[in-house]
Structures are given as C-alpha cells and as structure tokens.
Amino acid sequence: MSEGGLENCELCDSPGGEVIWENGICRVVMVADPDYPGFCRVILHRHLREMTDLPHKERMQLMTVVFAVESAVRSLYQPDKVNLASLGNLTPHVHWHLIPRWRDDRNFPQPVWAAAKRASTTRRQPVDGRKLGDQIIAALRTT
Numbered sequence: 001m002s003e004g005g006l007e008n009c010e011l012c013d014s015p016g017g018e019v020i021w022e023n024g025i026c027r028v029v030m031v032a033d034p035d036y037p038g039f040c041r042v043i044l045h046r047h048l049r050e051m052t053d054l055p056h057k058e059r060m061q062l063m064t065v066v067f068a069v070e071s072a073v074r075s076l077y078q079p080d081k082v083n084l085a086s087l088g089n090l091t092p093h094v095h096w097h098l099i100p101r102w103r104d105d106r107n108f109p110q111p112v113w114a115a116a117k118r119a120s121t122t123r124r125q126p127v128d129g130r131k132l133g134d135q136i137i138a139a140l141r142t143t
Helices: 058-079 129-141
Strands: 018-022 024-029 040-044 081-084 095-101
Touching: 018 129, 024 129, 058 081, 058 095, 058 129, 081 129, 095 129
Parallel strands: none
Antiparallel strands: 018 024, 024 040, 040 095, 081 095
C-alpha cells in the first residue's frame, strides 16, 4: 500500500479506512465511529516513524493537509473543539488523528481513548465522505 512500506504495518498494508482524499504525500480517511462523526486520519503514504524524519518541505505539505481537514471538519460539523493527535505508540507510522469534540460527547473533556464518562446523549448525523472530501479540496485552495 505505502511507498517504502513496512511488513506488518497496518497503515502500509491497508488504506486505514474510507479514503476520501489523497495526493502524492498522504491520504485522508474517515474513521467509522458513530460517537465522533467527522473523525479523520491523515496518513503519510511513506512509512516513517516520526514527523522529523520527513524533509521540511514534505512536513509542511502534510501539515497543510492536516489544517485543511480541520477546517473542513469545523465547517461541516461545528464541533465545540477539534483534537489533533499524532501518537504512533501502537502504529509507528506517521499519521494524524483529527477528532471533532462536543461538550456532551462520551468522553469530554478527556481523550476519546479514555474510559467513557457518560452515555452518548446526542446522535450527530454523519456527513458523506465525498462532501467532506470536497470541503478539504476547498480548504486547500485557500491555503
């Protein structure tokens, strides 16, 4: 899947979700999580472990995509907050999580990976991946 892929890396071996946009550097996938509609990952095509392993120009290009996805998610979902995370502890392949958050979500204000603090009280409608992809393209045009 990924250029220079590593055997047994789930992000090299598979897309990692529904691909809604991609270019020569990375892909954006929607995460199927009904509690967090709009949850996306920006996944580097090449297998690298750390952001600083990327040449400066590619690092800036990747972050431009991350910020465009954040802008698109904010536009379509109007979350109270957007969490950005690049962990890689379990999957050491450069990728970013973009997670829309609402004050009434199951975990707020804790990370989405923490134990739920409450039952989810509000069901938010998912947005079609094509619509989110179009918003990402629009956001990239303004950068």
